[in-house]
Amino acid sequence: MIGPVLEIQGVTKAFGERMVLDGIDLSVNEHQAIALIGASGSGKSTLLRCVALLTEIDDGDILLDGGVITDPSVNPVDVRRRLGVVFQAYNLFPHMSVIDNVILGAVKAQKVDRREARERGRALLDRFGLGGREDDKPDQLSGGQQQRVALARAFATQPRLMLLDEVTSALDPELVGDVLEVVRDLKKEGMTMILATHEMSFAREVADRVAFLHEGRIVEIGPPEQVLVEPKRPETQRFLRRLLAAGRA
Amino acid sequence: MTRAAPGERRAAREKAKLARSRRGQAIAVISTIVVFGGAAAIVLNSSGWPVVQEQFFSPEAFKTSFPRILEGFWLDIKMFMVIEVAVLIIGLLIALLRTTGTAALFPMRMLAAVYCDVFRGTPVVILIYLFGFGLPALELSGVPKDPILLAGIALTMAYSAYVAEVFRAGITSIHQTQTDAALAVGLTRVQALRYVVLPQAIRRVRPPILNDFISLQKDVALVSILGILEAFKIAQIETNRDFNYTPLIAAALLYLVVTIPMARILDHITARGEINS
Secondary structure, three states, rough: OOOOOEEEEEEEEEOOOOOEEEEEEEOOOOOOOEEOOOOOOOHHHHHHHHOOOOOOOEEEEEOOOOOOOOOOOOOHHHHHOOOEEEEHHHHHHHOHHHHHHHHHHHHHHHOOOOOHHHHHHHHHHHHHHOOHHHHHEEEEEEEEHHHHHHHHHHHHHOOEEEEEEOOOOOOOOHHHHHHHHHHHHHHOOOOOEEEEEHHHEEEHHHOOOOEEEEEEEEEEEEEEHHHOOOOOHHHHHHHHHHHHOOOOO | OOOOOOOHHHHHHHHHHHHHHHHHHHHHHHHHHHHHHHHHHHHOOOOOOHHHHHHHHOHHHHHHHHHHHHHHHHHHHHHHHHHHHHHHHHHHHHHHHHOOHHHHHHHHHHHHHHHHHHHOOOOHHHHHHHHHHHHHHOOOOOOOOOOOHHHHHHHHHHHHHHHHHHHHHHHOOOOOHHHHHHOOOOOHHHHHHHHHHHHHHHHHHHHHHHHHHHHHHHHHHHHHHOOOOOHHHHHHHHHHHOOHHHHHHHHHHHHHHHHHHHHHHHHHHHHHHHHHH
Protein backbone atom coordinates (compact mmCIF):
# COMPACT_ATOMS: atom_id res chain seq x y z
CA MET A 1 0.00 0.00 0.00
CA ILE A 2 1.42 3.35 -1.00
CA GLY A 3 0.69 6.31 1.24
CA PRO A 4 0.32 6.60 4.97
CA VAL A 5 -1.84 4.26 7.06
CA LEU A 6 -3.18 7.14 9.08
CA GLU A 7 -3.48 10.81 8.25
CA ILE A 8 -4.69 13.42 10.69
CA GLN A 9 -5.48 16.74 9.02
CA GLY A 10 -6.20 19.92 10.96
CA VAL A 11 -8.10 18.17 13.72
CA THR A 12 -9.58 20.32 16.48
CA LYS A 13 -11.52 19.36 19.55
CA ALA A 14 -12.82 21.52 22.37
CA PHE A 15 -14.41 20.46 25.62
CA GLY A 16 -16.58 23.44 26.36
CA GLU A 17 -14.33 26.49 26.26
CA ARG A 18 -11.11 24.51 26.46
CA MET A 19 -9.32 23.66 23.20
CA VAL A 20 -7.90 20.19 23.76
CA LEU A 21 -6.74 19.64 20.19
CA ASP A 22 -5.90 22.79 18.30
CA GLY A 23 -5.15 21.90 14.68
CA ILE A 24 -3.33 18.57 14.71
CA ASP A 25 -1.59 17.33 11.55
CA LEU A 26 0.12 13.98 11.66
CA SER A 27 0.68 11.06 9.34
CA VAL A 28 1.81 7.56 10.16
CA ASN A 29 3.33 5.27 7.56
CA GLU A 30 3.04 1.52 7.52
CA HIS A 31 5.28 -0.28 10.07
CA GLN A 32 6.01 3.04 11.73
CA ALA A 33 5.68 3.74 15.43
CA ILE A 34 4.99 7.28 16.55
CA ALA A 35 5.43 8.25 20.17
CA LEU A 36 3.27 11.06 21.52
CA ILE A 37 4.90 12.80 24.43
CA GLY A 38 3.80 15.80 26.44
CA ALA A 39 2.49 16.80 29.84
CA SER A 40 -0.78 15.49 31.25
CA GLY A 41 -3.60 17.39 29.61
CA SER A 42 -1.61 18.17 26.48
CA GLY A 43 -4.11 16.20 24.38
CA LYS A 44 -2.37 12.85 23.85
CA SER A 45 -5.22 10.68 25.11
CA THR A 46 -7.87 12.78 23.41
CA LEU A 47 -6.05 12.48 20.09
CA LEU A 48 -5.97 8.68 20.39
CA ARG A 49 -9.64 8.58 21.41
CA CYS A 50 -10.51 10.71 18.38
CA VAL A 51 -8.68 8.32 16.05
CA ALA A 52 -10.55 5.40 17.63
CA LEU A 53 -13.80 7.33 17.09
CA LEU A 54 -14.56 7.14 20.82
CA THR A 55 -14.55 10.95 20.93
CA GLU A 56 -15.99 13.02 18.10
CA ILE A 57 -13.75 15.67 16.57
CA ASP A 58 -14.99 19.20 15.93
CA ASP A 59 -13.12 20.00 12.74
CA GLY A 60 -10.62 18.51 10.32
CA ASP A 61 -10.38 14.99 8.95
CA ILE A 62 -8.85 11.68 9.91
CA LEU A 63 -8.06 9.20 7.14
CA LEU A 64 -7.34 5.51 7.53
CA ASP A 65 -5.73 3.90 4.49
CA GLY A 66 -6.73 6.91 2.44
CA GLY A 67 -10.42 6.87 3.40
CA VAL A 68 -11.99 9.53 5.60
CA ILE A 69 -13.21 7.89 8.83
CA THR A 70 -14.52 11.00 10.57
CA ASP A 71 -17.28 11.61 8.04
CA PRO A 72 -20.70 11.30 9.69
CA SER A 73 -21.76 8.82 7.01
CA VAL A 74 -19.01 6.37 7.96
CA ASN A 75 -20.05 3.58 10.33
CA PRO A 76 -17.66 3.86 13.30
CA VAL A 77 -18.01 0.15 14.04
CA ASP A 78 -16.43 -0.76 10.69
CA VAL A 79 -13.55 1.64 11.39
CA ARG A 80 -12.91 0.38 14.92
CA ARG A 81 -12.69 -3.18 13.59
CA ARG A 82 -9.52 -2.11 11.78
CA LEU A 83 -7.99 -0.60 14.92
CA GLY A 84 -6.61 -1.96 18.16
CA VAL A 85 -6.82 0.20 21.29
CA VAL A 86 -5.06 -0.30 24.61
CA PHE A 87 -6.08 1.87 27.54
CA GLN A 88 -4.07 3.18 30.45
CA ALA A 89 -6.34 1.44 32.99
CA TYR A 90 -6.47 -1.82 30.92
CA ASN A 91 -10.33 -1.78 30.94
CA LEU A 92 -10.49 -5.57 30.78
CA PHE A 93 -13.93 -7.15 31.08
CA PRO A 94 -13.93 -8.34 34.71
CA HIS A 95 -16.73 -10.91 34.25
CA MET A 96 -14.90 -12.79 31.49
CA SER A 97 -11.95 -15.13 31.61
CA VAL A 98 -8.65 -13.95 30.15
CA ILE A 99 -9.15 -15.94 26.94
CA ASP A 100 -12.72 -14.65 26.50
CA ASN A 101 -11.42 -11.10 26.87
CA VAL A 102 -8.91 -11.74 24.13
CA ILE A 103 -11.29 -13.38 21.63
CA LEU A 104 -14.47 -11.31 22.19
CA GLY A 105 -13.73 -9.00 19.26
CA ALA A 106 -12.71 -11.80 16.92
CA VAL A 107 -15.76 -13.93 17.74
CA LYS A 108 -18.50 -11.29 17.97
CA ALA A 109 -17.25 -8.56 15.63
CA GLN A 110 -15.31 -10.50 13.03
CA LYS A 111 -17.36 -13.70 13.33
CA VAL A 112 -14.26 -15.90 13.55
CA ASP A 113 -15.07 -19.47 14.54
CA ARG A 114 -14.88 -19.74 18.33
CA ARG A 115 -12.53 -22.73 18.37
CA GLU A 116 -10.17 -21.14 15.91
CA ALA A 117 -10.23 -17.85 17.83
CA ARG A 118 -9.46 -19.66 21.09
CA GLU A 119 -6.52 -21.40 19.50
CA ARG A 120 -5.13 -18.17 18.13
CA GLY A 121 -5.83 -16.39 21.41
CA ARG A 122 -4.03 -19.05 23.40
CA ALA A 123 -0.99 -18.82 21.14
CA LEU A 124 -1.01 -15.07 21.54
CA LEU A 125 -1.18 -15.30 25.34
CA ASP A 126 1.70 -17.78 25.28
CA ARG A 127 3.72 -15.38 23.22
CA PHE A 128 2.99 -12.54 25.64
CA GLY A 129 4.15 -14.62 28.62
CA LEU A 130 0.67 -15.51 29.88
CA GLY A 131 0.58 -19.22 29.05
CA GLY A 132 -1.64 -21.14 31.46
CA ARG A 133 -3.60 -18.08 32.60
CA GLU A 134 -6.38 -18.43 29.97
CA ASP A 135 -9.11 -19.37 32.39
CA ASP A 136 -8.23 -16.91 35.15
CA LYS A 137 -10.35 -13.84 35.73
CA PRO A 138 -8.58 -10.49 35.17
CA ASP A 139 -8.61 -9.64 38.90
CA GLN A 140 -6.47 -12.71 39.57
CA LEU A 141 -3.64 -11.19 37.55
CA SER A 142 -1.09 -8.50 38.38
CA GLY A 143 -1.38 -5.11 36.72
CA GLY A 144 1.40 -5.94 34.28
CA GLN A 145 -0.27 -9.21 33.32
CA GLN A 146 -3.62 -7.47 32.88
CA GLN A 147 -2.08 -4.91 30.57
CA ARG A 148 -0.50 -7.69 28.53
CA VAL A 149 -3.95 -9.31 28.24
CA ALA A 150 -5.26 -5.94 27.04
CA LEU A 151 -2.48 -5.82 24.44
CA ALA A 152 -3.38 -9.33 23.32
CA ARG A 153 -7.04 -8.34 23.15
CA ALA A 154 -6.24 -5.35 20.92
CA PHE A 155 -3.85 -7.36 18.75
CA ALA A 156 -6.12 -10.40 18.39
CA THR A 157 -8.32 -8.72 15.79
CA GLN A 158 -5.27 -8.20 13.54
CA PRO A 159 -5.62 -4.43 13.43
CA ARG A 160 -4.19 -2.18 10.78
CA LEU A 161 -3.09 0.31 13.42
CA MET A 162 -2.67 0.10 17.18
CA LEU A 163 -3.29 2.96 19.57
CA LEU A 164 -1.56 2.61 22.93
CA ASP A 165 -2.59 5.14 25.56
CA GLU A 166 0.07 5.32 28.28
CA VAL A 167 -0.01 1.59 28.71
CA THR A 168 2.52 1.57 31.55
CA SER A 169 1.35 4.59 33.53
CA ALA A 170 -0.83 2.63 35.94
CA LEU A 171 1.82 0.01 36.64
CA ASP A 172 4.27 -0.49 39.49
CA PRO A 173 7.79 0.22 38.16
CA GLU A 174 8.92 -3.41 38.33
CA LEU A 175 6.01 -4.49 36.08
CA VAL A 176 6.68 -1.98 33.31
CA GLY A 177 9.43 -4.03 31.65
CA ASP A 178 7.24 -7.02 30.71
CA VAL A 179 4.64 -4.78 29.12
CA LEU A 180 7.21 -2.83 27.13
CA GLU A 181 8.69 -6.14 25.99
CA VAL A 182 5.34 -6.96 24.37
CA VAL A 183 5.17 -3.58 22.64
CA ARG A 184 8.72 -4.10 21.39
CA ASP A 185 7.65 -7.49 20.06
CA LEU A 186 4.70 -5.92 18.19
CA LYS A 187 6.93 -3.26 16.72
CA LYS A 188 9.41 -5.88 15.54
CA GLU A 189 6.57 -7.67 13.80
CA GLY A 190 5.94 -4.47 11.85
CA MET A 191 2.78 -3.28 13.59
CA THR A 192 1.93 0.33 12.81
CA MET A 193 1.26 2.19 16.02
CA ILE A 194 0.80 5.43 17.88
CA LEU A 195 1.79 5.34 21.51
CA ALA A 196 1.23 8.04 24.06
CA THR A 197 3.91 7.54 26.65
CA HIS A 198 5.80 8.95 29.62
CA GLU A 199 8.66 6.48 29.16
CA MET A 200 11.21 8.58 27.28
CA SER A 201 13.87 5.89 27.05
CA PHE A 202 11.28 3.54 25.61
CA ALA A 203 10.04 6.16 23.15
CA ARG A 204 13.60 6.63 22.05
CA GLU A 205 14.12 2.93 21.54
CA VAL A 206 10.92 1.89 19.81
CA ALA A 207 9.57 5.00 18.04
CA ASP A 208 10.54 6.01 14.54
CA ARG A 209 9.34 9.51 15.25
CA VAL A 210 8.47 11.41 18.39
CA ALA A 211 5.79 14.10 18.47
CA PHE A 212 5.72 16.56 21.34
CA LEU A 213 2.25 17.84 22.19
CA HIS A 214 1.79 21.10 24.01
CA GLU A 215 -1.59 22.72 24.67
CA GLY A 216 -3.29 20.73 21.91
CA ARG A 217 -0.67 21.37 19.25
CA ILE A 218 2.19 19.29 17.90
CA VAL A 219 5.00 21.69 18.71
CA GLU A 220 7.85 19.52 17.56
CA ILE A 221 8.11 16.27 15.63
CA GLY A 222 11.07 14.30 14.35
CA PRO A 223 13.34 11.33 14.94
CA PRO A 224 13.72 10.52 18.65
CA GLU A 225 17.42 11.37 18.79
CA GLN A 226 16.53 14.88 17.67
CA VAL A 227 13.34 15.63 19.64
CA LEU A 228 14.48 13.91 22.82
CA VAL A 229 18.16 14.81 22.76
CA GLU A 230 18.45 18.12 20.94
CA PRO A 231 14.98 19.65 21.01
CA LYS A 232 14.69 22.91 19.12
CA ARG A 233 11.62 24.36 20.74
CA PRO A 234 11.75 25.94 24.20
CA GLU A 235 8.51 24.13 25.27
CA THR A 236 10.08 20.77 24.47
CA GLN A 237 13.28 21.70 26.27
CA ARG A 238 11.34 22.77 29.35
CA PHE A 239 9.25 19.58 29.35
CA LEU A 240 12.30 17.32 29.06
CA ARG A 241 14.17 19.26 31.72
CA ARG A 242 11.28 18.80 34.08
CA LEU A 243 11.12 15.08 33.38
CA LEU A 244 14.83 14.81 33.95
CA ALA A 245 14.50 16.60 37.29
CA ALA A 246 11.77 14.14 38.25
CA GLY A 247 14.06 11.26 37.30
CA ARG A 248 11.81 9.97 34.56
CA ALA A 249 14.02 10.43 31.51
CA MET B 1 14.32 -8.16 82.48
CA THR B 2 14.62 -11.42 80.61
CA ARG B 3 13.34 -11.79 77.09
CA ALA B 4 10.76 -14.54 76.71
CA ALA B 5 11.38 -17.10 74.00
CA PRO B 6 9.22 -16.45 70.92
CA GLY B 7 7.27 -19.65 71.53
CA GLU B 8 6.28 -18.51 75.01
CA ARG B 9 4.98 -15.14 73.84
CA ARG B 10 2.94 -16.82 71.21
CA ALA B 11 1.46 -19.32 73.66
CA ALA B 12 0.56 -16.50 76.04
CA ARG B 13 -1.13 -14.57 73.24
CA GLU B 14 -3.14 -17.57 72.14
CA LYS B 15 -4.20 -18.26 75.72
CA ALA B 16 -5.42 -14.70 76.10
CA LYS B 17 -7.27 -14.92 72.79
CA LEU B 18 -8.99 -18.15 73.87
CA ALA B 19 -10.01 -16.61 77.19
CA ARG B 20 -11.40 -13.60 75.36
CA SER B 21 -13.46 -15.69 72.99
CA ARG B 22 -14.80 -17.87 75.84
CA ARG B 23 -15.84 -14.78 77.75
CA GLY B 24 -17.54 -13.47 74.60
CA GLN B 25 -19.51 -16.67 74.13
CA ALA B 26 -20.61 -16.71 77.76
CA ILE B 27 -21.86 -13.14 77.52
CA ALA B 28 -23.76 -13.93 74.31
CA VAL B 29 -25.51 -16.91 75.94
CA ILE B 30 -26.45 -15.01 79.06
CA SER B 31 -27.74 -11.96 77.21
CA THR B 32 -29.80 -14.17 74.87
CA ILE B 33 -31.43 -15.90 77.84
CA VAL B 34 -32.14 -12.59 79.53
CA VAL B 35 -33.62 -10.89 76.46
CA PHE B 36 -35.72 -13.73 75.07
CA GLY B 37 -36.55 -15.21 78.46
CA GLY B 38 -37.58 -11.78 79.68
CA ALA B 39 -39.76 -11.12 76.65
CA ALA B 40 -41.37 -14.57 76.96
CA ALA B 41 -41.96 -14.04 80.68
CA ILE B 42 -43.67 -10.71 80.04
CA VAL B 43 -45.94 -12.16 77.34
CA LEU B 44 -46.75 -15.41 79.14
CA ASN B 45 -47.51 -13.63 82.45
CA SER B 46 -49.71 -10.96 80.88
CA SER B 47 -53.33 -11.12 82.01
CA GLY B 48 -54.57 -11.60 78.42
CA TRP B 49 -52.20 -14.42 77.44
CA PRO B 50 -54.59 -17.35 78.06
CA VAL B 51 -57.12 -15.75 75.72
CA VAL B 52 -54.49 -14.93 73.08
CA GLN B 53 -53.09 -18.43 73.31
CA GLU B 54 -56.53 -19.90 72.69
CA GLN B 55 -57.35 -17.50 69.84
CA PHE B 56 -54.04 -17.45 67.98
CA PHE B 57 -52.22 -20.63 68.93
CA SER B 58 -54.92 -23.26 69.17
CA PRO B 59 -53.52 -26.66 68.12
CA GLU B 60 -56.96 -27.96 67.08
CA ALA B 61 -57.73 -24.96 64.91
CA PHE B 62 -54.28 -25.30 63.37
CA LYS B 63 -54.80 -28.95 62.57
CA THR B 64 -58.19 -28.48 60.92
CA SER B 65 -57.27 -25.39 58.89
CA PHE B 66 -53.70 -26.10 57.83
CA PRO B 67 -54.35 -28.62 55.01
CA ARG B 68 -56.81 -26.27 53.33
CA ILE B 69 -54.49 -23.28 53.68
CA LEU B 70 -51.58 -25.29 52.31
CA GLU B 71 -53.71 -26.20 49.31
CA GLY B 72 -54.43 -22.52 48.71
CA PHE B 73 -50.75 -21.71 49.12
CA TRP B 74 -49.88 -23.60 45.94
CA LEU B 75 -51.75 -20.91 44.09
CA ASP B 76 -49.58 -18.26 45.81
CA ILE B 77 -46.47 -20.14 44.76
CA LYS B 78 -47.63 -20.55 41.17
CA MET B 79 -48.60 -16.90 41.00
CA PHE B 80 -45.38 -15.45 42.33
CA MET B 81 -43.24 -17.75 40.22
CA VAL B 82 -44.97 -16.68 37.01
CA ILE B 83 -45.05 -13.03 38.10
CA GLU B 84 -41.34 -13.07 38.96
CA VAL B 85 -40.42 -14.25 35.47
CA ALA B 86 -42.68 -11.62 33.88
CA VAL B 87 -41.28 -8.93 36.18
CA LEU B 88 -37.70 -9.79 35.22
CA ILE B 89 -38.44 -9.59 31.51
CA ILE B 90 -40.59 -6.44 31.58
CA GLY B 91 -38.35 -4.74 34.14
CA LEU B 92 -35.26 -5.33 32.03
CA LEU B 93 -36.99 -4.13 28.85
CA ILE B 94 -38.10 -0.91 30.52
CA ALA B 95 -34.64 -0.34 31.99
CA LEU B 96 -33.08 -0.82 28.54
CA LEU B 97 -35.57 1.61 27.02
CA ARG B 98 -34.77 4.19 29.67
CA THR B 99 -30.99 3.89 29.25
CA THR B 100 -30.71 4.01 25.45
CA GLY B 101 -30.25 7.31 23.69
CA THR B 102 -31.88 6.30 20.38
CA ALA B 103 -33.93 9.26 19.17
CA ALA B 104 -36.59 7.09 17.53
CA LEU B 105 -37.39 5.57 20.90
CA PHE B 106 -38.08 8.91 22.56
CA PRO B 107 -41.85 8.40 22.93
CA MET B 108 -41.27 4.89 24.28
CA ARG B 109 -38.74 6.29 26.69
CA MET B 110 -41.23 8.85 27.93
CA LEU B 111 -43.85 6.15 28.32
CA ALA B 112 -41.39 4.01 30.28
CA ALA B 113 -40.64 6.89 32.64
CA VAL B 114 -44.35 7.48 33.24
CA TYR B 115 -44.89 3.74 33.74
CA CYS B 116 -42.22 3.63 36.45
CA ASP B 117 -43.51 6.73 38.21
CA VAL B 118 -47.16 5.68 38.18
CA PHE B 119 -46.87 2.00 39.05
CA ARG B 120 -44.15 2.49 41.61
CA GLY B 121 -46.02 5.31 43.26
CA THR B 122 -49.48 3.74 43.54
CA PRO B 123 -50.33 1.43 46.45
CA VAL B 124 -50.41 -2.16 45.22
CA VAL B 125 -53.82 -2.69 46.85
CA ILE B 126 -55.33 0.05 44.75
CA LEU B 127 -53.77 -1.37 41.57
CA ILE B 128 -55.33 -4.74 42.33
CA TYR B 129 -58.74 -3.13 42.84
CA LEU B 130 -58.45 -1.10 39.63
CA PHE B 131 -57.30 -4.01 37.48
CA GLY B 132 -59.50 -6.61 39.16
CA PHE B 133 -62.76 -4.66 39.16
CA GLY B 134 -62.16 -1.81 36.72
CA LEU B 135 -60.91 -3.66 33.63
CA PRO B 136 -63.73 -6.24 33.44
CA ALA B 137 -66.28 -3.48 34.07
CA LEU B 138 -65.27 -1.90 30.76
CA GLU B 139 -66.85 -4.94 29.08
CA LEU B 140 -64.42 -4.73 26.20
CA SER B 141 -64.03 -7.86 24.16
CA GLY B 142 -60.65 -9.46 24.58
CA VAL B 143 -60.10 -8.05 28.06
CA PRO B 144 -59.52 -10.98 30.40
CA LYS B 145 -62.07 -11.54 33.14
CA ASP B 146 -60.16 -14.12 35.17
CA PRO B 147 -59.41 -12.42 38.50
CA ILE B 148 -56.21 -14.46 38.96
CA LEU B 149 -54.88 -13.15 35.67
CA LEU B 150 -55.96 -9.57 36.41
CA ALA B 151 -54.42 -9.61 39.87
CA GLY B 152 -51.27 -11.10 38.34
CA ILE B 153 -51.13 -8.23 35.84
CA ALA B 154 -51.51 -5.66 38.63
CA LEU B 155 -48.69 -7.20 40.67
CA THR B 156 -46.51 -7.53 37.56
CA MET B 157 -47.03 -3.85 36.76
CA ALA B 158 -46.18 -2.70 40.28
CA TYR B 159 -43.10 -4.87 40.68
CA SER B 160 -41.74 -4.48 37.15
CA ALA B 161 -41.68 -0.71 37.77
CA TYR B 162 -39.53 -1.31 40.87
CA VAL B 163 -37.29 -3.87 39.21
CA ALA B 164 -36.85 -1.67 36.11
CA GLU B 165 -35.37 1.05 38.29
CA VAL B 166 -33.05 -1.46 39.95
CA PHE B 167 -31.88 -2.72 36.55
CA ARG B 168 -31.42 0.86 35.37
CA ALA B 169 -29.29 1.71 38.39
CA GLY B 170 -27.21 -1.40 37.68
CA ILE B 171 -26.70 -0.51 34.03
CA THR B 172 -25.66 3.08 34.75
CA SER B 173 -23.28 1.88 37.46
CA ILE B 174 -21.10 0.09 34.91
CA HIS B 175 -18.34 2.50 34.02
CA GLN B 176 -18.22 4.11 30.59
CA THR B 177 -14.69 2.74 30.09
CA GLN B 178 -16.20 -0.75 29.79
CA THR B 179 -18.33 0.38 26.85
CA ASP B 180 -15.29 2.14 25.35
CA ALA B 181 -13.27 -1.07 25.56
CA ALA B 182 -16.11 -3.08 24.02
CA LEU B 183 -16.49 -0.62 21.14
CA ALA B 184 -12.72 -0.61 20.70
CA VAL B 185 -12.64 -4.35 19.98
CA GLY B 186 -15.19 -3.73 17.24
CA LEU B 187 -18.50 -4.48 18.92
CA THR B 188 -21.64 -2.54 18.04
CA ARG B 189 -23.40 -0.59 20.80
CA VAL B 190 -26.00 -3.34 21.13
CA GLN B 191 -23.29 -6.02 21.37
CA ALA B 192 -21.41 -3.94 23.95
CA LEU B 193 -24.58 -3.81 26.04
CA ARG B 194 -25.33 -7.48 25.54
CA TYR B 195 -21.89 -8.97 26.20
CA VAL B 196 -20.15 -6.43 28.42
CA VAL B 197 -22.50 -4.07 30.27
CA LEU B 198 -25.56 -6.22 31.00
CA PRO B 199 -23.77 -9.28 32.41
CA GLN B 200 -21.95 -7.06 34.89
CA ALA B 201 -25.03 -4.98 35.69
CA ILE B 202 -27.22 -8.04 36.29
CA ARG B 203 -24.64 -9.59 38.58
CA ARG B 204 -24.54 -6.36 40.56
CA VAL B 205 -28.33 -6.02 41.00
CA ARG B 206 -29.12 -9.59 42.00
CA PRO B 207 -29.32 -8.75 45.73
CA PRO B 208 -31.79 -5.84 45.42
CA ILE B 209 -33.93 -7.80 42.96
CA LEU B 210 -34.13 -10.82 45.25
CA ASN B 211 -35.09 -8.36 47.97
CA ASP B 212 -37.98 -7.14 45.84
CA PHE B 213 -38.99 -10.75 45.21
CA ILE B 214 -39.20 -11.43 48.95
CA SER B 215 -41.56 -8.50 49.15
CA LEU B 216 -43.57 -9.79 46.16
CA GLN B 217 -43.92 -13.28 47.63
CA LYS B 218 -45.81 -11.80 50.59
CA ASP B 219 -47.75 -9.25 48.56
CA VAL B 220 -49.38 -12.08 46.59
CA ALA B 221 -51.68 -12.30 49.63
CA LEU B 222 -53.22 -9.01 48.45
CA VAL B 223 -54.96 -10.78 45.56
CA SER B 224 -57.37 -12.13 48.18
CA ILE B 225 -59.32 -8.89 47.87
CA LEU B 226 -60.59 -10.13 44.51
CA GLY B 227 -61.95 -13.21 46.26
CA ILE B 228 -59.19 -15.46 44.94
CA LEU B 229 -58.85 -18.50 47.16
CA GLU B 230 -55.18 -18.39 48.03
CA ALA B 231 -53.61 -19.08 51.42
CA PHE B 232 -54.49 -15.81 53.12
CA LYS B 233 -58.09 -15.77 51.82
CA ILE B 234 -58.66 -19.33 53.00
CA ALA B 235 -57.12 -18.51 56.37
CA GLN B 236 -59.48 -15.56 56.62
CA ILE B 237 -62.49 -17.74 55.84
CA GLU B 238 -61.41 -20.31 58.42
CA THR B 239 -60.91 -17.54 60.95
CA ASN B 240 -64.38 -16.14 60.41
CA ARG B 241 -65.97 -19.53 60.70
CA ASP B 242 -64.61 -20.42 64.13
CA PHE B 243 -63.76 -16.95 65.41
CA ASN B 244 -60.24 -18.20 65.97
CA TYR B 245 -57.18 -16.50 64.49
CA THR B 246 -54.89 -19.53 64.44
CA PRO B 247 -55.35 -20.07 60.66
CA LEU B 248 -53.66 -16.69 60.09
CA ILE B 249 -50.63 -17.91 62.02
CA ALA B 250 -50.65 -21.04 59.87
CA ALA B 251 -50.70 -18.91 56.71
CA ALA B 252 -47.94 -16.67 58.05
CA LEU B 253 -45.76 -19.76 58.60
CA LEU B 254 -46.25 -20.76 54.97
CA TYR B 255 -45.17 -17.34 53.69
CA LEU B 256 -42.12 -17.57 55.93
CA VAL B 257 -41.26 -20.98 54.49
CA VAL B 258 -40.72 -19.36 51.08
CA THR B 259 -39.34 -15.97 52.11
CA ILE B 260 -36.70 -17.11 54.61
CA PRO B 261 -34.82 -19.39 52.15
CA MET B 262 -34.92 -16.49 49.69
CA ALA B 263 -33.35 -14.24 52.32
CA ARG B 264 -30.60 -16.80 52.95
CA ILE B 265 -29.88 -17.12 49.20
CA LEU B 266 -29.68 -13.34 49.12
CA ASP B 267 -27.20 -13.28 52.04
CA HIS B 268 -25.13 -15.92 50.30
CA ILE B 269 -24.96 -14.04 47.00
CA THR B 270 -24.19 -10.76 48.75
CA ALA B 271 -21.37 -12.35 50.76
CA ARG B 272 -19.90 -13.94 47.63
CA GLY B 273 -20.10 -10.62 45.79
CA GLU B 274 -18.15 -8.93 48.56
CA ILE B 275 -15.40 -11.53 48.38
CA ASN B 276 -15.13 -11.15 44.62
CA SER B 277 -14.92 -7.39 44.54
